[in-house]
Amino acid sequence: FRSLAPDARLNPHRSLLGTGNYDVNVIMAALQGLGLAAVWWDKRRPLERLALGQIVGFILNVPSGVSLGAVSLPLRRQHWLAVRRLCGTYYNLDSKLEAPAPIGGDAELRSFLRDFLSRGLCEVFLVVPKAVEEAGAWLNPE
Template sequence: MRHGIYHEKQVKSLCALHALNNLFQDGKAFKQEDLDLISHNLAPNSWVNPHKSVLGLGNYDINVIMSALQLKNYEAVWFDKRKDPSDLNFAHVFGFILNVPSDCKLGWLALPIKRKHWVAIRNIPSPTEKEAGRHQYYNLDSKFDNPEAIGTDAKLIEYFRDELKSPEKELFLVISAEVGRTESWKRNNSLVPNEGSSSTTPLPSLGNFGVHLSEPSDKEERKGSTDSGVVETLESMDMTVNSDINVVDLDKEDLMRRQSSGVWSDFM
């Protein structure tokens, strides 16, 4: 392991907290109390908060991560797995968060409980690499003993291709608010589905790449790229994603797939 990389280890069910702190390379970026407060603010009138564990162990959902990122002036973009990771402009992506399946255990006993785990991936060049214009991505999974080197862009593309073959895994891009406004995280803003993927007619004014999860104030700034039909469709779904999300670049077929699979409520 290279020295100088901040890496929080797993405690209780606080993987969302660890992923955020590992992403920002700062153990003081967020505390459990911060995420608990965000959870409360997302559902202030709920007896049972849907955004975190009722036992106070963590288990925060995507809404909490989205809100935490917004406090740092960052946003989350859900990656459409029908696209190839090589279509991303890695130079304009701050980092990545993977949502993966996780076993729930009591000691050595595996419990039949469906859980998900948050994993941060980040480009962290050493001073020498930075000076030479080189970089390397690291898997900062809080369940690992140490950060795991992935490699350069080419290796990261291979890694994501392999990981996203699983229908149970989802990828989120973490981008700055400015990158979100310009959509410069895309190599080509007019991307079309890969060959072999199902052909669908995209909704008006929408591309075909992912879901942009952003704070409410951004809705006004992106009126031209947001379709009210998509928002209405999402709001009619039984999802845990907060109604403040701003949706762009999601086609009708994928909306229906997510509605039937309940994939959003799986982001825990």
């Protein structure tokens, strides 16, 4: 991954301020190294088409406010967060939270995703095993 994240001052794969927010190429390369793939979710599709049993997790790129200490600035930037299921419950693993936040089961997950997608400027990636990606098995038939 060194080629995607060199120690150079200017790195095309992260924000100009060097505060992280790596682009999707870094995420895809990291997942590929684990035998996984990130599949972009077309928001025009209904979320009921997700084959949740085939999906390892979700990565969302969402708008996020910028603050300096307690002062909120009138700026927006994109932020990555992950969602993963453990023992039948989905959890929001956003690093801005103090602890993982339980979302609930399948219906609550779809509602959670629908809420983020309705805000606009949000992208959802499905994390699936490589074989699931190749077979298109992350999508239920219509």
